[in-house]
Amino acid sequence: MISRANTVAFHGIDARPVEVQCSLVAGLPAFAIVGLPDKAVSEARERVRAAFASMSIALPAKRITVNLSPADLPKEGSHFDLPIALALLAAIGLIPPDAVAQTVALGELSLDGMLMPVTGALPAAMGAAATDRHLLCPKVSAAEAAWAGDALVIGAASLTEVVRHFTGEMPLAPARPGEMRSDPIRRDxxxxxxxxxxxxxxxxxxxxxxxxxxxxxxxxxxxxxxxxxxxxxxxxxxxxxxxxxxxxxxxxxxxxxxxxxxxxxxxxxxxxxxxxxxxxxxxxxxxxxxxxxxxxxxxxxxxxxxxxxxxxxxxxxxxxxxxxxxxxxxxxxxxxxxxxxxxxxxxxxxxxxxxxxxxxxxxxxxxxxxxxxxxxxxxxxxxxxxxxxAYTDLDLPAAxxxxxxxxxxxxxxxxxxxxxxxxxxxxxxxxxxxxxxxxxxxxxxxxxxxxxxxxxxxxxxxxxxxxxxxxxxxxxxxxxxxxxxxxxxxxxxxxxxxxxxx
Structure with a gap:
């Protein structure tokens, strides 16, 4: 069985869609990530493994292969952690695959399963809106991403919250845009x-x-x-x-x-x-x-x-x-x-x-x-x-x-x-x-x-x-x-x- 999740790879300010495919097959236990990943993406397997262990989820004793498609597009950054985890959760049957297919996800996982903020949440939300999907991202980045307007943005603090959201146990509320602010003028x-x-x-x-x-x-x-x-x-x-x-x-x-x-x-x-x-x-x-x-x-x-x-x-x-x-x-x-x-x-x-x-x-x-x-x-x-x-000008009153x-x-x-x-x-x-x-x-x-x-x-x-x-x-x-x-x-x-x- 092959499960799929969606994320993006950044090309300038454009967010290009990337499909994360996860396959579980019989064989010696292994966890491989292919599809031109950089060092940060390759290390995702260790972060995902530790995050699953913190939730008392054991990886199956099978050969796990994660493919990042298109395979010829370079994948860079730690934001691939969350979509890889979603594809793997769908593959082992903990979350429904249909719900994951309608989501664009990005986020970095800590070893205890918490979601860390990532860069590019706003362009990713724009990319999700272009494909008629909603965005799932760390809660810290959700207010930024919500400014995209056309995309539904959901922020989660941990992988546990993500699982509860997709299983319907505790759905997460859509994020609201952050504050529109201006820097105070201190120089006149x-x-x-x-x-x-x-x-x-x-x-x-x-x-x-x-x-x-x-x-x-x-x-x-x-x-x-x-x-x-x-x-x-x-x-x-x-x-x-x-x-x-x-x-x-x-x-x-x-x-x-x-x-x-x-x-x-x-x-x-x-x-x-x-x-x-x-x-x-x-x-x-x-x-x-x-x-x-x-x-x-x-x-x-x-x-x-x-x-x-x-x-x-x-x-x-x-x-x-x-x-x-x-x-x-x-x-x-x-x-x-x-x-x-x-x-x-x-x-x-x-x-x-x-x-x-x-x-x-x-x-x-x-x-x-x-x-x-x-x-x-x-x-x-x-x-x-x-x-x-002139020195005399320095003593003049303010204009x-x-x-x-x-x-x-x-x-x-x-x-x-x-x-x-x-x-x-x-x-x-x-x-x-x-x-x-x-x-x-x-x-x-x-x-x-x-x-x-x-x-x-x-x-x-x-x-x-x-x-x-x-x-x-x-x-x-x-x-x-x-x-x-x-x-x-x-x-x-x-x-x-x-x-x-x-």
Whole structure:
């Protein structure tokens, strides 16, 4: 007799169905798992054996073979413990096979039969809904999985509860979604003295999801400005929150089943590897650019990052997704994020201060910022110099306006963009507009277009830079609630595109 249970194998954020087949045949007692299992899956037989022993269930003295089908799909992770146990329980007649066939199960077993939390519960629930089955998972992960909405999710604390549920002795109640929460805002733009132009650039970047580069000496407030960007960003929409949570679920970053509506803010160290930033590794896990999906990726000390790592960001910045190619798999992760970077003007940091600059100035500045390639630099919509703060400014009272006021303007500008692009499935904000959509959205007057063309010729703007100026000008007009992009809007957009340290 062959019994069957269902589970999933993760391929990026997609959950591919896997059938767990269990066969009991006469022969020398043995327990084998086949179907390209990794080390964690192969060790499941010992965890299952110990969990059964804790429930006083003896394995039959037969040859037990568990096949994970399709056999050519690699199986990774400890979440295969529970479906293997279900298939074996059905094979020995302790639970009805028909009930198991309608269930997608995942969970790790402890030696005493308790179910441990696993990563990927939310994508697994989405996969279960696609096959018209319900999901059985550890109770700790059930609140997270219940956000899938279309799938019935049942959480169990132990294998004993699972058996009682399937035998009808003590049915388990469906899980309810966890709390939808937002992180409290602890940092405010009021904390920053001076730097009005940088605050303005921060607001424009937040309104249109434009990439921003801050260049200035040490202590000028670059990192402080970037850390306050989340305080003016609007919360994630329900669809964005679910999409972001699916990526975070694969990495086990969802706490207590709650989905966070605050936009991700990731700030990896400059020693991070390519796999950590872009994604990859043994299991092709998502990297920082995918964990920052629908949020912000902040790269402090940008020239200190490995040149090869920075170059890998160029394609995701344009396409909004990253393809991790391996010999046995091609995995696609979404990576639509806002890139904010900070850099010193040179190695010593005081290029513009003749009294403190090193002897190699100004050549050291060209060498240092030269670590950032031209194509990478061209992808920043806004590039500004952040001057040092005067000591007299530090004694000034806090500004009248802070993050709440800026956040309100950003929210209004984004609502305007949402209404403008509501009929375009691949365009959400001005940063996504291109081609005819961008031309129609900006609709430059003849005088404005002449200004842009003169600036493009004078400063040698590339075609990408030309269109990025148009997008920023459209966002500036949206912040001013203007239907038409006027010359002042275009002039301000050009001011953020001038060569640095000129």
């Amino acid at each position: 733009l009021r904390d920053i003295k001076g730097q009005e132009q940088a605050k303005r650039a921060l607001e424009i970047a937040a309104a249109g999801r434009h990439h921003l580069l801050l260049v200035g000496p040490p202590g000028s407030g670059k990192s402080m400005l970037a850390a306050r960007l989340p305080s003016i960003l609007p919360p994630l929409t329900p669809a964005e929150a679910l999409e972001t949570a699916m990526i975070h679920s694969l990495c086990g970053l969802i706490d207590e089943g709650g989905i966070n509506r605050s936009r991700p803010f990731r700030e990896p160290h400059h020693t991070a590897s390519m796999a950590a930033i872009v994604g990859g590794g043994r299991r092709a896990q998502p990297g920082e650019i995918s964990l920052a999906h629908n949020g912000v990726l902040f790269l402090d000390e940008l020239p200190e990052f490995n040149r090869a790592v920075l170059e890998t960001l160029r394609q995701p910045l344009e396409s909004g997704e990253v393809m991790i190619a391996r010999a046995n798999a091609h995995i696609r992760y979404p990576s639509r994020f806002m890139l904010v970077a900070a850099a010193n003007p040179c190695k010593c940091g005081y290029l513009a201060d003749a009294a403190r600059a090193c002897a190699r100035a100004p050549g050291c500045g060209e060498d240092y910022l030269g670590r950032i390639s031209g194509p990478m630099l061209d992808r920043f919509d806004l590039r500004i110099e952040v001057p040092p703060v 009248d306006e802070g993050s709440p006021e800026a956040a309100q303007r950003v929210a209004i500008a984004r609502e305007i963009q949402t209404a403008r692009y509501r009929d375009l499935p691949e365009v959400w904000l001005n940063a996504d507009a291109e081609g005819a959509v961008l031309e129609q959205a900006t609709a430059l007057t003849d005088t404005s277009r002449q200004l842009l063309q003169r600036a493009a010729e004078q400063f040698g703007l590339s075609a990408r830079g030309y269109h990025r100026v148009m997008r920023v000008a459209r966002t500036i007009a949206d912040l001013a609630c203007c239907d038409q992009v006027e010359r002042p809007h275009l002039a301000e957009a050009l001011s953020f595109r001038l060569p640095l340290l000129s």
